Amino acid sequence: xxxxxxxxxxxxxxxxxxxxxxxxxxxxxxxxxxxxxxxxxxxxxxxxxxxxxxxxxxxxxxxxxxxxxxxxxxxxxxxxxxxxxxxxxxxxxxxxxxxxxxxxxxxxxxxxxxxxxxxxxxxxxxxxxxxxxxxxxxxxxxxxxxxxxxxxxxxxxxxxxxxxxxxxxxxxxxxxxxxxxxxxxxxxxxxxxxxxxxxxxxxxxxxxxxxxxxxxxxxxxxxxxxxxxxxxxxxxxxxxxxxxxxxxxxxxxxxxxxxxxxxxxxxxxxxxxxxxxxxxxxxxxxxxxxxxxxxxxxxxxxxxxxxxxxxxxxxxxxxxxxxxxxxxxxxxxxxxxxxxxxxxxxxxxxxxxxxxxxxxxxxxxxxxxxxxxx
DNA sequence: CTGCTCTTTCCTGATT
DNA sequence: AAATCAGGAAAGAGCA
Numbered sequence: 001x002x003x004x005x006x007x008x009x010x011x012x013x014x015x016x017x018x019x020x021x022x023x024x025x026x027x028x029x030x031x032x033x034x035x036x037x038x039x040x041x042x043x044x045x046x047x048x049x050x051x052x053x054x055x056x057x058x059x060x061x062x063x064x065x066x067x068x069x070x071x072x073x074x075x076x077x078x079x080x081x082x083x084x085x086x087x088x089x090x091x092x093x094x095x096x097x098x099x100x101x102x103x104x105x106x107x108x109x110x111x112x113x114x115x116x117x118x119x120x121x122x123x124x125x126x127x128x129x130x131x132x133x134x135x136x137x138x139x140x141x142x143x144x145x146x147x148x149x150x151x152x153x154x155x156x157x158x159x160x161x162x163x164x165x166x167x168x169x170x171x172x173x174x175x176x177x178x179x180x181x182x183x184x185x186x187x188x189x190x191x192x193x194x195x196x197x198x199x200x201x202x203x204x205x206x207x208x209x210x211x212x213x214x215x216x217x218x219x220x221x222x223x224x225x226x227x228x229x230x231x232x233x234x235x236x237x238x239x240x241x242x243x244x245x246x247x248x249x250x251x252x253x254x255x256x257x258x259x260x261x262x263x264x265x266x267x268x269x270x271x272x273x274x275x276x277x278x279x280x281x282x283x284x285x286x287x288x289x290x291x292x293x294x295x296x297x298x299x300x301x302x303x304x305x306x307x308x309x310x311x312x313x314x315x316x317x318x319x320x321x322x323x324x325x326x327x328x329x330x331x332x333x334x335x336x337x338x339x340x341x342x343x344x345x346x347x348x349x350x351x352x353x354x355x356x357x358x359x360x361x362x363x364x365x366x367x368x369x370x371x372x373x374x
Numbered sequence: 375c376t377g378c379t380c381t382t383t384c385c386t387g388a389t390t
Numbered sequence: 391a392a393a394t395c396a397g398g399a400a401a402g403a404g405c406a
Contacts, residue, residue, distance in 0.1 A: 276380095278380085278381075311394090322381085329394085330383095330393095330394080331381090331384090333394075333395075333396095334381090334382075334384095334395095334396090335380080337395080337396065337397070338380080338397090350390090352395080
């Protein structure tokens with residue numbers, strides 16, 4: 001029973017992670033939860049929370065600042081910290097605990113007091129956002145209920161009844177949420193031990209909006225449908241239009257320069273030396289089962305054998321990290337195959353979507369110094 | 375600026 | 391038939 005609940009807890013709490021600050025939910029406070037048989041979406045409605053946006057798909061880029069939740073505000077501040085290369089340790093996180101309405105009431109001076117030197121930049125950016133963003137759609141802020149939408153990996157679809165029982169009856173839910181809250185606080189308060197930037201990075205608006213691309217991602221948007229093919233199509237059309245040849249040249253095409261009067265355009269991020277390699281990215285997903293969301297699984301942990309469960313979703317997440325909406329599993333797998341030569345990965349013959357860490361990889365073994373498996 | 379590494383993109387052909 | 395694998399080729403991007 002404990003194992004069963006543990007598994008459900010792990011699934012359920014994935015969605016709680018999306019909230020910051022995490023809300024305390026117990027069975028009594030869950031107003032309604034609905035199951036839709038036609039897909040794997042569980043919607044939990046929690047009454048009494050003032051803002052009415054869905055937790056999974058919305059990011060601050062999709063709403064006017066007035067409409068932001070606390071999570072949006074935090075993501076926006078994180079984004080500005082990153083873009084301005086600001087030392088996050090100088091920011092008092094308690095000052096970030098406000099929704100968009102409150103944020104918009106702050107004067108420049110208030111911002112300076114709350115955020116120090118970053119305050120001016122935050123204030124300027126906020127002013128620009130207020131002027132530039134188009135109003136959100138009418139239904140995006142319709143109620144005073146907070147909706148959590150939880151996507152389940154395919155193989156968990158049969159667990160609906162268990163989830164119902166768990167939410168309704170299990171006293172451990174509260175402690176499960178507490179555990180998740182601790183985790184979120186650890187992640188957001190700078191105590192993280194491993195770079196998991198691809199989970200918390202708010203997507204650069206420059207990479208999505210200014211290029212007219214297909215979607216806005218957040219770390220929680222793994223299931224969001226995106227259409228990279230549209231982007232690729234348009235890029236290819238551009239290629240064709242200026243050249244004599246109809247056939248695309250081999251090799252990687254030059255990156256389109258997204259010039260234009262876009263206030264969200266930002267400087268290119270400098271890659272940190274560590275944590276940005278594909279194999280480390282894959283490893284870290286495997287090491288954090290709470291964040292894995294059914295993307296990958298260990299086939300044989302001791303041997304370092306793992307399998308892609310949702311190959312395209314992993315590719316999208318990798319693309320999100322690299323600010324590349326056209327990433328596909330096909331391209332990702334090519335990069336993976338290059339690791340064979342360097343013995344970072346070993347071939348696993350005859351098994352699709354299965355890879356094995358090689359002797360030049362590290363950090364995935366139990367007890368490895370770099371491994372911080374939960 | 376150069377050279378290197380690590381991808382990224384495209385491609386052809388094979389295998390599942 | 392479609393998805394995946396395999397690996398060559400070429401080029402982008404970041405870094406020392």
